[in-house]
Amino acid sequence: MALSDRLELVSVSGIRKLFDLAQGIEGVISLGIGEPDFDTPEHIKEYAKEALDKGLTHYGPNAGIRELREAIAEKLKKDNGIEVDPKSQIMITVGGNPGFLMGFATFLKDDEEVLIPSPAFVSYAPSVILAGGKPVEVPTHEENEFRLSVDDLEKHVTEKTCALIINSPNNPTGAVLTKKDLEEIADFAIEHDLIVFSDEVYEYYVYDGVKSHSIASLNGMFDRVITINSFSKTFAMTGWRLGFVAAPEWVIERMTRFQMYDSTCPATFTQYAAAKALKDERSWKAVEEMRKEYDRRRSLVWKRLNEMGLPTIKPKGAFYIFPRVKDTGLTSKEFSELMIREAKVVMVPGSAFGKAGEGYIRISYATAYEKLEEAMDRIEKILKNKKLV
Numbered sequence: 111m112a113l114s115d116r117l118e119l120v121s122v123s124g125i126r127k128l129f130d131l132a133q134g135i136e137g138v139i140s141l142g143i144g145e146p147d148f149d150t151p152e153h154i155k156e157y158a159k160e161a162l163d164k165g166l167t168h169y170g171p172n173a174g175i176r177e178l179r180e181a182i183a184e185k186l187k188k189d190n191g192i193e194v195d196p197k198s199q200i201m202i203t204v205g206g207n208p209g210f211l212m213g214f215a216t217f218l219k220d221d222e223e224v225l226i227p228s229p230a231f232v233s234y235a236p237s238v239i240l241a242g243g244k245p246v247e248v249p250t251h252e253e254n255e256f257r258l259s260v261d262d263l264e265k266h267v268t269e270k271t272c273a274l275i276i277n278s279p280n281n282p283t284g285a286v287l288t289k290k291d292l293e294e295i296a297d298f299a300i301e302h303d304l305i306v307f308s309d310e311v312y313e314y315y316v317y318d319g320v321k322s323h324s325i326a327s328l329n330g331m332f333d334r335v336i337t338i339n340s341f342s343k344t345f346a347m348t349g350w351r352l353g354f355v356a357a358p359e360w361v362i363e364r365m366t367r368f369q370m371y372d373s374t375c376p377a378t379f380t381q382y383a384a385a386k387a388l389k390d391e392r393s394w395k396a397v398e399e400m401r402k403e404y405d406r407r408r409s410l411v412w413k414r415l416n417e418m419g420l421p422t423i424k425p426k427g428a429f430y431i432f433p434r435v436k437d438t439g440l441t442s443k444e445f446s447e448l449m450i451r452e453a454k455v456v457m458v459p460g461s462a463f464g465k466a467g468e469g470y471i472r473i474s475y476a477t478a479y480e481k482l483e484e485a486m487d488r489i490e491k492i493l494k495n496k497k498l499v
């Protein structure tokens with residue numbers, strides 16, 4: 111099938127449609143958007159200005175500048191237990207997102223299947239489709255705190271399955287896989303000879319003493335794992351469009367060829383700033399401050415949702431919470447449309463993230479505390495007025 115035909119198969123993200131609906135309604139509080147409300151820390155912006163002043167305004171290498179690849183290799187060793195050669199096993203990308211399509215393009219054959227936990231980040235299935243493959247949803251369940259289980263994976267694996275995506279901490283559920291979960295998934299991947307995409311963009315945003323683990327660090331796994339990460343959430347740099355991939359050399363070599371003919375390379379001065387940021391204590395202090403504030407908001411929203419009659423698991427990571435709304439008798443789409451119209455609060459229906467998301471709603475708490483309080487008041491009022499709980 112031609113790429114233009116495949117493009118017909120991927121629709122505009124359900125999240126975008128919702129934002130269109132909210133446009134023009136005055137006084138709306140958006141709990142829809144999946145990005146930090148914090149600005150990029152000042153010293154990182156200063157590094158970018160410094161880079162511009164130094165004349166770093168030219169093309170860079172297709173796989174990214176050496177300084178940044180080396181700084182990432184150090185971080186991966188220290189924080190993730192992953193040892194990589196910065197010359198051949200790291201590539202800098204234009205945000206984490208392109209890593210999926212470029213990654214699948216390195217090995218996926220027509221109609222091969224990729225296991226995707228459901229609900230999931232909206233880019234996974236379209237990336238698989240654009241690369242010529244077939245996404246297969248593997249449901250995760252509220253009873254298991256939405257953590258992907260090998261039992262569910264086993265039910266969906268076929269001889270056509272060639273890869274699997276994991277995302278911990280998770281968007282949209284906030285679930286964090288334990289080390290044991292990852293060890294079981296690693297055994298499953300080895301048994302079925304699968305490549306694993308590990309999306310770790312929320313790795314630093316974990317709570318209640320929980321730790322985020324990297325599957326590529328587990329024994330014998332590096333050779334089959336494509337680790338996707340990004341500066342977007344870590345340092346509140348979504349608009350900078352800067353991410354990275356750590357993977358075996360053959361994957362990086364092929365992805366670099368893809369990037370060569372696509373974006374060429376990420377902007378050079380932003381890479382310089384990110385390399386400096388990784389080594390600057392102030393960046394990690396800022397991460398800790400953001401983490402603490404997200405944690406405070408998480409507790410507020412979790413408490414309020416449960417009190418108002420929407421049963422909600424306390425998520426362990428990311429900045430999303432995923433209350434159950436099916437007991438109101440409404441679909442997740444009806445629920446979110448009602449709340450936009452009547453409460454002027456934007457939340458994304460769980461169905462936008464896959465079949466297993468139906469019956470839930472995604473709330474992003476990357477929004478000021480006071481706004482979250484106000485949003486909770488408004489939602490509660492409509493639930494009570496309409497006798498939905």
Ligand SMILES: Cc1ncc(COP(=O)(O)O)c(C=O)c1O
Pocket residue numbers: 144204205206207208231277280281309311339340341342348352353
């Ligand atoms: C789970 C997950 N992975 C990857 C991304 C991509 O982020 P970016 O392309 O900004 O790095 C996002 C963005 O929302 C996400 O939620």
